Amino acid sequence: MTTPPVVTEASRSPGLSATDAARRLAVDGPNVVASSSPNLWRIVGSQFRNVVLVLLLVTAAVSGALGQVQDAVVILVILALSVGLGAWNEYRSALVSSAMGDRLRHTARVLRDDAWTTVDVRSVVVGDLARLGVGSIVPADCVVVSATDLHCDESVLSGESRPVARATGDRVLQGAVVVAGSAEAEVRATGARTEFGGIAAGLRTRAPETSFQAGLARFSVVLVWIAVVLMLLIVVSGIAFSRPLLTTVLFALAIAVGVTPQLLPAVVSTALAAGARSLKRSDVLVKRLVCVEDLGGVDVLVTDKTGTLTSGGLRFHSAIGQDGRPDPRVLAAARATVPDDVAAAGAAGASIADVLDREVLAAAQQAGIPTMDVAATQPFDHEHMRSSALVEKADGSREILVKGAPDVVVPNCRDVPSTAVTVLDRLRAEGHRVLAVAAADVDHDTRTADPDAAGAALALLGFVVFEDPPRPGVADAVAALHGLGVRIVVVTGDDAVVAEQLARSVGIPVEFPLLGSEMSGSELAGRVLTAGVVARVRPADKAVVVRALRASGRTVAFLGDGVNDALALHAADVGISVLSATDVARDAADVVLLDKDLAAVATAVRTGRRVFANTLKYVMMGTSSNIGNMLSAAVAASFLPFLPMLPAQVLLNNLVYDLGQLTIPTDRVDPERLAAPSRWDVGAVRRFMLTFGPVSSLFDFVTFAVLLGIVHAGPDEFRTVWFVESLITQSLVVFVIRTNRVPSWRSRPGRWLALGALGSATVAIAIPLSPLGPLVGFSSLSWPLLVTIGVIAVAYLALVEALKALLFRFVFRQPSATHHATHHVRRAAARFGPSR
Numbered sequence: 001m002t003t004p005p006v007v008t009e010a011s012r013s014p015g016l017s018a019t020d021a022a023r024r025l026a027v028d029g030p031n032v033v034a035s036s037s038p039n040l041w042r043i044v045g046s047q048f049r050n051v052v053l054v055l056l057l058v059t060a061a062v063s064g065a066l067g068q069v070q071d072a073v074v075i076l077v078i079l080a081l082s083v084g085l086g087a088w089n090e091y092r093s094a095l096v097s098s099a100m101g102d103r104l105r106h107t108a109r110v111l112r113d114d115a116w117t118t119v120d121v122r123s124v125v126v127g128d129l130a131r132l133g134v135g136s137i138v139p140a141d142c143v144v145v146s147a148t149d150l151h152c153d154e155s156v157l158s159g160e161s162r163p164v165a166r167a168t169g170d171r172v173l174q175g176a177v178v179v180a181g182s183a184e185a186e187v188r189a190t191g192a193r194t195e196f197g198g199i200a201a202g203l204r205t206r207a208p209e210t211s212f213q214a215g216l217a218r219f220s221v222v223l224v225w226i227a228v229v230l231m232l233l234i235v236v237s238g239i240a241f242s243r244p245l246l247t248t249v250l251f252a253l254a255i256a257v258g259v260t261p262q263l264l265p266a267v268v269s270t271a272l273a274a275g276a277r278s279l280k281r282s283d284v285l286v287k288r289l290v291c292v293e294d295l296g297g298v299d300v301l302v303t304d305k306t307g308t309l310t311s312g313g314l315r316f317h318s319a320i321g322q323d324g325r326p327d328p329r330v331l332a333a334a335r336a337t338v339p340d341d342v343a344a345a346g347a348a349g350a351s352i353a354d355v356l357d358r359e360v361l362a363a364a365q366q367a368g369i370p371t372m373d374v375a376a377t378q379p380f381d382h383e384h385m386r387s388s389a390l391v392e393k394a395d396g397s398r399e400i401l402v403k404g405a406p407d408v409v410v411p412n413c414r415d416v417p418s419t420a421v422t423v424l425d426r427l428r429a430e431g432h433r434v435l436a437v438a439a440a441d442v443d444h445d446t447r448t449a450d451p452d453a454a455g456a457a458l459a460l461l462g463f464v465v466f467e468d469p470p471r472p473g474v475a476d477a478v479a480a481l482h483g484l485g486v487r488i489v490v491v492t493g494d495d496a497v498v499a500e501q502l503a504r505s506v507g508i509p510v511e512f513p514l515l516g517s518e519m520s521g522s523e524l525a526g527r528v529l530t531a532g533v534v535a536r537v538r539p540a541d542k543a544v545v546v547r548a549l550r551a552s553g554r555t556v557a558f559l560g561d562g563v564n565d566a567l568a569l570h571a572a573d574v575g576i577s578v579l580s581a582t583d584v585a586r587d588a589a590d591v592v593l594l595d596k597d598l599a600a601v602a603t604a605v606r607t608g609r610r611v612f613a614n615t616l617k618y619v620m621m622g623t624s625s626n627i628g629n630m631l632s633a634a635v636a637a638s639f640l641p642f643l644p645m646l647p648a649q650v651l652l653n654n655l656v657y658d659l660g661q662l663t664i665p666t667d668r669v670d671p672e673r674l675a676a677p678s679r680w681d682v683g684a685v686r687r688f689m690l691t692f693g694p695v696s697s698l699f700d701f702v703t704f705a706v707l708l709g710i711v712h713a714g715p716d717e718f719r720t721v722w723f724v725e726s727l728i729t730q731s732l733v734v735f736v737i738r739t740n741r742v743p744s745w746r747s748r749p750g751r752w753l754a755l756g757a758l759g760s761a762t763v764a765i766a767i768p769l770s771p772l773g774p775l776v777g778f779s780s781l782s783w784p785l786l787v788t789i790g791v792i793a794v795a796y797l798a799l800v801e802a803l804k805a806l807l808f809r810f811v812f813r814q815p816s817a818t819h820h821a822t823h824h825v826r827r828a829a830a831r832f833g834p835s836r
Contacts, residue, residue: 015111015129024125031124031140031190044087062246081655106587108139128187134379135562137587138176141194142185144168149181149378153566177566179539180381222686226627230255230634237638250647251637255630268615271665275611282603283594285579291590293615294574295557295608296678299485300529300549301601302542302568303559305492305499306433308596309506310468316359317432321462322420328369330462333437335364336372336389337403339379356435357387360403360464378449382539384408385493390442390449398446400456402438403464405493407536409436412451413460420460428497433466470506477598478507484605485676489528489549491542491568496535503533516541525552542568555677557605561585561596576601610669612678616685618664621737623689625657625730628696632726635697636704642715644704646777649719652767653727660731660760667750670739691807692737692800699796700726706788716779720768724781725789727764729796731757736797742805 016024057079064072106121111129124130124139132138132150144150144166151163154176163179166172172185175196191197231252238248275292279285286292306314319334321327338357357380372391375398380387386404393399402409406424410416413436427434440456448454481488488508492499496513503510511530516537525548528534534545542560546568549556558565558572561581569575569588577589578596586592593600636644645653703725707713713721734757739747749757765786768778 015114016125016127017113021112021123021125021128024127025123028125029191030122032122032192040087040091043091044083079651106137109133109136124187124190126187126190130185130187132172132178132183132185134178134180134182134381136178138172138174138178138185140174140187140191141189141196142172142187144170144172144183144185147181147183150178150183151180151381153177153179180379180383182379222682227255230630233634234637238643241641243643247643247647251643251645251650253647255633255650270662271611271615274665275607279604279607282600282607284600284604285592285594287590287592291574292608292611293678294555295591295604296610296612297555298557298574298605298608299677300487300489300554300556301481301559302489302491302546302549302556302572303598304562304565305490305494305502306468308559308598309471309474309490309502309508311471314355314359314433314466314468316363317465317467319363319437319462319464320423322417322423322460324419324423324426327462328367330437330464331360331364331367332369332372333401333439333461334360334403334435334464335369336374336391336401337377337387339377339387356433356464356466359466376447376449380404382493385538388449388451390446390454396444398442398444400440400442400446400449400451400454400458402440402451402458403435405536406434406436406463407495409438409458410460413438413458416460420462424463425497427463427465428495429501431467431498431501433468433494433498435464435466437461437464470502471597474598475506477602480602481598481605482507484602484609484674486602486605487529489532489534489545491534491537491545493537494535496533499533499535508532519544524548525554539565539567543571546571557601559596559598559601576604606674609674609678611665613669613673614665614667616678616680617667617734617738618661619685620688621730621734622658622661623685624692624737625696625733626654627689627693629653629700629726629730631693632697632700632704635701640718642718644722645719648776649723649778652776653723656727656760656763656767657730660756661734663750663752663756664734664738667738667753668748670741670747673740687807691803692733695799695803696726696729696733696796699729699792699799703789703792706792711785716777720773720778720781721785721789723778724764724768724786725792728761728789729793731760731764732793732797733800736800736804740804742801744801744804 057076060072060076060079107118108121108124109116109131110119110124111117111131112119116131121139126140128140129145130139130142138152145168147167147170150166150172152166152172153163154173166183171188172183173196174190174194234252234255235248238245238251272290272292276286279292303309318326319328319331321330338361372389373393374389374391376390378388384404385408386402388400388402390398390400410420410424424434424436438458438460440451440454440458442454442456446454451458478488490499490503490508496515500510500513510532513533513535514527514531515535519534519537519541524545528545528549534541537545542558542565546556546558550571550573555573557574557576558568559576560569561578562585565577565585566588569577569585574591575589576591576593577585578593579586580596581589581592591604633644633650700722703722707718707721711717711721734753735749736744738744738749738753741747765781767773767776768781773780
């Protein structure tokens with residue numbers, strides 16, 4: 001890290017004019033750390049990370065060079081269709097993800113034309129003078145020119161979660177979060193030239209891996225070993241039968257391709273994009289498409305209280321003295337602690353402290369209360385849970401006025417009468433939000449507004465009372481989440497009695513409220529779930545709750561919108577914020593709600609489970625069908641004097657099947673499949689594959705017996721009948737396997753899925769009858785053979801239906817939860833995304 005330049009009054013930036021800022025923006029470019037614009041050609045290239053596809057490409061070239069042009073052309077066409085389709089679907093999904101980011105706008109306060117103004121963070125340029133307050137994210141690499149008790153959280157850069165003090169002349173880096181104090185800082189570097197930009201640039205090529213992707217990678221290892229065994233069996237049998245080595249190798253490679261669900265990336269990306277579009281229509285923005293899957297696994301929602309369970313419209317109710325009667329002195333003292341620029345900062349992204357301060361300011365102005373002569377202030381922070389002001393009275397004496405949480409202020413006051421305690425208890429029992437106001441006389445030479453530093457002896461003046469009724473419809477949303485198997489835990493900095501009463505009123509079970517000071521011990525997760533409400537917490541306490549729940553095996557979503565929620569949003573499996581949240585909360589989140597509504601969270605969880613269920617359908621059906629067909633091919637190759645299918649026919653079979661399966665993301669999902677959290681279970685997929693795969697092979701062997709023992713089919717006729725039979729059975733079995741219900745027709749499939757499956761079966765019959773048939777080595781089919789194929793298909797579907805009734809209860813057992821590590825730098829980098 002370079003040595004920061006010395007800042008003096010002479011070198012202090014006066015800010016820029018709008019003209020100068022526009023000129024510098026044109027020269028230096030926008031304050032962007034990494035481009036997230038999707039690149040179609042890069043996505044096309046990524047399709048060839050599959051080694052088997054690369055080998056097939058090479059063997060197609062070798063085949064052409066050896067004169068087998070027809071086989072080479074067929075293989076290249078099929079590969080081009082497969083790669084092109086997968087790339088196009090991934091590209092469309094990337095466009096959806098990019099469009100979601102465009103809905104999120106981040107701002108910074110800078111001095112332009114001698115006036116403080118709010119600009120898009122991407123318009124910040126070198127030379128700008130930026131104003132930083134609690135909750136601000138440092139918009140670029142800056143040097144502090146003036147600071148008041150400034151502390152920054154630089155964990156996104158350093159990994160150190162403890163706030164770091166910064167003073168005049170110190171550097172503050174892009175991406176750091178102001179957690180206490182305020183400052184003005186001159187911008188010295190923007191965009192990719194910042195230290196944060198260098199870190200974010202290194203993440204462009206590799207996205208974080210979800211638990212679903214990790215599970216699929218583990219399962220892919222199993223498929224690779226199966227493919228290797230089948231390839232060896234085919235090559236050995238080919239040598240034994242003295243088949244052409246090139247044809248045998250091509251066939252073995254085609255079998256290896258057939259074992260794996262080739263279009264899984266396309267199916268996953270299509271499902272995720274469809275889920276994201278559906279959520280967008282429900283006013284839910286997904287910043288990373290993979291989070292749609294994560295939402296499906298959520299079984300605990302940790303949420304704050306204000307704006308989620310309540311209307312969020314905190315309104316001033318009254319300012320009362322210790323005796324519970326209106327007292328204008330209390331409102332005047334509370335007004336003195338309000339920062340000068342609280343009204344100018346705007347409502348968007350305001351913290352609860354800002355909202356309360358605006359209500360106090362408006363009430364004081366309406367009451368005609370004059371402003372006091374404020375000599376110094378200490379802004380609100382979540383550690384001290386208070387704000388204070390040093391004021392000079394008319395007689396020249398000075399006093400410190402304090403406004404904050406009653407649990408913090410009242411215990412530090414001397415001689416608190418019992419009537420004041422009674423009044424406070426009554427206000428809490430009525431569900432009001434309360435701030436305590438106190439005062440202390442100090443020496444005339446006091447320069448600090450910090451009552452601890454001044455050694456002030458506080459005296460309680462009274463209370464400022466606010467009201468925030470329950471949000472309309474929140475009880476229904478809570479019931480919907482409970483119906484999805486999601487436990488709700490309320491974590492709030494507010495009073496325990498107020499939080500408990502509100503939670504009970506909206507249907508959240510509360511055994512007893514747990515206080516932030518009581519959060520300790522190895523059984524914290526169980527105590528939190530039993531309590532239902534955790535009150536009087538500090539910012540770090542929320543993250544502790546989330547981590548404890550995750551460590552106990554829960555998949556946790558956290559919903560919050562304030563500065564004090566950022567740590568918990570980072571710690572959660574899925575961070576959920578709201579469009580009007582503070583910048584730091586919005587940046588830390590994976591999912592952003594246009595309205596802070598629990599009903600939208602229920603919709604998001606339901607959509608995530610639907611996406612997961614449909615993706616799992618493809619994995620289940622694709623692996624079981626492919627394993628069965630490829631096992632049949634390998635066994636047949638070991639005793640037939642000819643290959644049971646030509647390499648091009650194997651690839652064509654796989655392509656037609658996968659094209660039909662691309663409609664799976666649009667399928668309906670049974671309500672009972674949405675009632676429990678989604679889990680990736682390698683064991684369940686393996687059991688499914690090893691059960692239904694051999695059943696598929698069994699009917700293939702029946703087909704072989706008919707063809708060899710009754711029909712006495714030659715190579716071309718054998719390959720044609722088996723191609724049609726295998727494609728019809730694996731296409732139609734989707735109607736049985738797509739649902740757990742018995743019989744299967746009790747669950748209606750999606751329209752596009754039905755068309756896709758029936759279309760694949762129709763294409764299977766049409767190919768041998770079309771001009772394409774002779775090109776790939778097929779012969780025509782007689783009516784008796786078609787009837788035979790139909791009988792075998794019906795018998796196969798009936799057996800699968802019977803097996804499903806016995807085995808689905810075991811195949812779909814819920815595994816223990818697993819968690820993945822998410823690199824939050826990538827999430828934060830979205831704040832400095834590209835302009836479009």
